[in-house]
Amino acid sequence: MTIDRRQLLAGSALGAVVAALPAIAAPLPVPKPNLFVGTGGDGHTYPGATLPFGMVQLSPDTDIARWDTCSGYHHGDASIMGFSHTHLSGTGIGDMLDVLVVPTTGPVKLEPGPLDQPDAGYRQRYSDELAEPGYYRVRLESGVLAELTATERTGWHRYTFLKGAGHVLVDLAHMVLDKWDSGTLVEGASLAIDRDGTLTGSRTVNRWAKGRRIHFAMQLSRKPDRVTFYGDADAEQPAGTTEVAGKRLKVVLHYDRAGDAPLLVRCGISGVDVAGARANLAAEAKAWDFDGVRRRAARAWAASLGTIAVEGGTADQRTIMASALYHAQLAPTLFSDVDGRYAGMDGQVHRVPAGGAAYSTYSLWDTYRALHPLLTLVAPGRVKSLVDDIIRQTTQSPYGPLVWPLQAKETGTMIGWHGVSVLAEAQAKGIAADYAAAWPAIAKRSFDFSAPDKDNSLGRDLYDRMGYVPADKVFESVSRTQEYAYDDWASSHLARAAGKADDAARLLKRSGNWRNVIDASIGFARPRLADGSWWTPYDPIQLGHMPKPWWRDYTEANGWQATFLNQHDVYGLIAHMGGDQAFEARLDALFTAPSTLPKNAPPDIAGLVGQYAHGNEPDQHAPYLYAYVGAPWKTQAMVRRLCTEMYQNTPKGIIGNDDCGQMSAWFVLSALGFYPVDPVEAAYVLGSPLFERAVIQVGGGRSLTIEAPGNRADTPYVQSVTWNGRPWTKSWIAHAELAKGGTLRFAMGAEPNKAFGSDKADRPPSFGRAPA
Template structure:
């Protein structure tokens, strides 16, 4: 470089530096950690808990106020006024109850061994003061990051809690001294498989609680040590046993009595382990060697301060910053560390293993968190992301498959899909290493090649028929997305054959996209499901309806858009969804909340949808809707989450959206730009870089963007640009700038461009069940496709008859048909089974069936098709809260020897056998003979699916009409979790001999 040029460059640098705005020091204000409000989400249906925990900590000591029902999932609800004690494990925002292990309750006065908690079904609990528990006042309750305190008014005890990574520390101040004691209850909360208690000395208790709930086999080993000596008594089956020092059983408790003065404090520290008591003791001694409560509290506060300081927010309102940092706090509560201090952990095989070079974790709500929480971790928690993936691979090795929803070493099998796959692939594509990529690929492939949960049909037909597997639409779509992720990993690893196989499979959505409605519609037996109401919540979708799943094609939005008529048609469909009536039909689904039209922000399948307008060239609609959702769905109140938190997903949506971008496709490293909420956000990355998001101006609409000082017109941001550090600057305004980010080259895109498939053809018209004849009309979703068919069971080829006009059927038949189009492989074979009814009986249903459980219509009772053990597949007629009364016309008088009605019980689904079935016979439909009564022999408490025929001997009497009445048991029994709600009757097939 010449001297003159060097001088010129230096001058330009000085000039640029002098022209750059000098940032004034920020005014002093609360640190991010001090803005956290753990009560956000504890009311409404947020299902969070207010107790202390460290970031990703193993232990979560906290108050238990609600032990049952939908809003008792975390064991705490803000609306409650009685605390039953402080357990040491809590789940954040889930939809199924578990945890709440190892309860301690500091108390005074007479000892009470039984809980005062009483609740029925979903009713709010009531308190029986003859049992243990204490009222408390909200103004005497405090919670902050790493600390919780409350006054137990009935006992005169102030309880304070804090935690380390694997141990909890309690401080009890006994304002009243008489009868001071601590109750340790191992029966509390879910079903105990076995438990043990041992009094080690006058300061220490240890033992095991092994329970069955969401996690079918959850062993929690514990050691509890007190700062003062106690006098201990053990209780077995709620009977105190003098002199007993150890016990085993299902109902064990300990009463630990203390000699204290009024105002004196007693400290208790608790160590947990999934391995053994020695592990719990090591965790306790390693992390809490002393009794410094304030020091432990400061350390917990400091741990959260360091974690939350990774994101520095400026601007916005006080409430917005509190919502943001509480959301970040919630996102960092889990997955939880699961290794003891010595590296041992409980594996998926429920055997003890040792983690080498990483930390094993637990609590993976992957159906929720793969969407936003895990992409957020790839930005802010790179090292932990590596640990998560190492955990997945260890679990796959120990349990056979990658986790779906893992909890304390147990695979719960809850929710659907294989969403460890996008987490692994996303991390790998973003450059996160430190795990065996080949081992990961084989684990992903194995999980995708199983034969259960609809996979066999999915591989054979390209989609899952709704009469073979529940939640068929959702599973098809999510399996397809998982397959696309596997294809991307195969491509990077040079596995061309696997790439082709999984890329073809990833286009499964094509088979379920109904050309008539433009929605993802259930299909079986060659037909799209009829009747079809996209607002109806039924068993074909996972916690959703057709609207809420029809836009889940994050990997091929371009292909999906083309099927809907291009960008304009795609945007119009989104408009239709957001403008629809905000009510759902069909099943009551408590997860579906936060409705804007048919968009449901309270549940995860909707979370990416507001960002889809950008793919259609209308990013200003994304900006407006995202800002609306941030403002309307999140508040600084206990009910400030519009839906349950789901282990960080609900909060991660807000964190990412408030920063101005979101991963519509959670795998691959591109984020769609939305509308940043704050004037400045600084991300402090683990690689030492900083990435700054700056926004100037008022309003939700993006006017212009600069990336590292250069004009930036693209509607998406790449992960590599974030990790390199730098700045993205937004200018915002009150009116949309429809030019920015809307051009074809500037829009975000996802597409499948090779190994394309042809969607399956379908039956457009034709009755599957008919009496005389039916005319069958076939159609293909692809314009220009030619359909060939056979009626002899063989697979059609281009030499088979070509479909040109409706096919008339006069007898039962199986119609096979395949679509052919130039440049594409043949479609999967579609098959439709048509059945001519064996009899021409008529049915007069005098009580209407539930619209979701029609079994095909009014003639289902006599169509000759029996329902199976899974009521969700649609083979049974269901009657809710009413008797069944039906009259069957045999069309002619005949001797009747025997008559029977098939019934189903599945009490876990509120379905019970009728209390009694009666049959009456008649020649004219007016005069009825004496009732033939059949009592129910099946216990309503019997678990599982039970099919039973209620049969009566008729003695050969002549009859043309049969009136059948199945009498409901009425509301769900008092002992049932559904009480006092209505029960179901499920019936199918009236048989006559």
């Protein structure tokens, strides 16, 4: 395979750090990630500089006006607009891109110009692009060599100009725009420069997270010769102006001898106020030491990436593994300042307890499935911090359990309120937290139908009263019914933890509502009307059946995919659909049906194998369901196929949106050899490990070793398993076992061992019980 220069990562800083780690942290070679994986196609990742779960994501922006660039960047775009300080990784909706910095030469241009006409604005063609964890470098056509690195709350730039004059533009109007947006979505903004040369600013943005506020404080290593402010309509302000307010603000810092020495820029951000941005900058930028910041960023990433080391597989697969582990540690993102203050979802400023942290960018409809379970293994300390934060924000949000919060605003994107899954999973896995504190807000979302709704929770009253959400009353009714049922399952655990036995029993019973949208007579998830009848005619390929303008019956899925949405009561689903044989046949049909979709299918439904869509989340657990009917060998074959076909060491290497690390986390867990079908069950279904050996640091100095000697591309089938040297006949293993550390050893082969995991006693638990 030919690898272009975008795929080659300079390993000097990261490699040196990894080499210096003690053997216990990296018992096997730790491969370098390719940060360009996912930046092409529909992966929607970005290649810039950040720290694990950092507040700042300093990265290049190539476009702001199309779905391809939800992250601000798309591999193959021919020009770069500049470098902004906040980015979303892998999302299907765009926002952020705060505080764009543009280093350039020549006449001042205040607009970027269109992508296909880079000479019309301040866009610049580029070359010699390089990315590694915590560092990014590119050469712009103006001759400027741009380098980026970051601390948790500050972005660092180093610009090396050619000899002569140059300038730096800071564009506070820069943001994501969609084709339906008109005018600016900035509600209000301000820019000011202090006597000491510190540039500060704020803006309120009504993009996706309506009304979110961002503040910054920026310093430059050399005093500019002139500073020019621009107000709305790019109106140049009089000479000597030191501040400006409006909606589309910009400032240009001019250097007559820009090429005399590298120019350093350091910028702190805050979601609270300018004072918070100043404090973050003062705390994390004590010296003009770009290379020192870069080295510390590399060390931070080496520690995070060193939690999993592998050998075996191909070189590309090892790089994919490292890249996936990298992308799985970009979000949630830090949102509290160095003094502990953060903007709450109640519109108030709060302060976390000493040692705590607040976070943003919880893509929970996606990440509850694999990302958060992965973190319970590789970053249990981080999970404790996240859980404490989710509890606090649940109590502060007017909507209760978290859905998709972004910078103190509940977007309510997708359906359900899956923050409860992350809490219930953590509680089941023994992570200590005050879960009872979240219960009143969870109870309100579950039982108080006068509580305010966003789109994610519409129809709760009908769901409670009728046992399902009627398709002629609320859009996406079939998926809502099933996902509300899963959240009831998770919430029932939290009710018990809070000592609310009656509420727990009510939720547990209601979690069986999924049955009411699975038509057992045809074996499919099906829209049901308020009078109790099923919608006819029915076609499982369709996303919606009602005449326009009615919206879909499923959430980013169709009838095929929604049929297997149930994660928590798999044996109930099997029985409802006619038993093991009927369920296995229907599951076979999912993977072998024609891969046709209706014209109105969203691009999220991607990566089709039959009607299974790996590029989106609703049925990503489906390959593992074979274990519940005693056919785990089919799981093994399909998981191996997905690991090798759906992930590549190229910019298009993620088959769908990475969704804040969910797609990547699926690969990490599946390549290790197991996956959490129901995270709240605190158990993992065994699959097909991709490597010959993997060592995972699971916290507390403990390590989990996974061995599959002689594992090759043509040996996807598990012949037998041992756990700490003892035979292991089950097709699953509990989190509590793996978290203690030990050795899980697979014997692999080219032909299936159909006896392994086939006995009912060896099948995974579901709904808190073994198969009947």
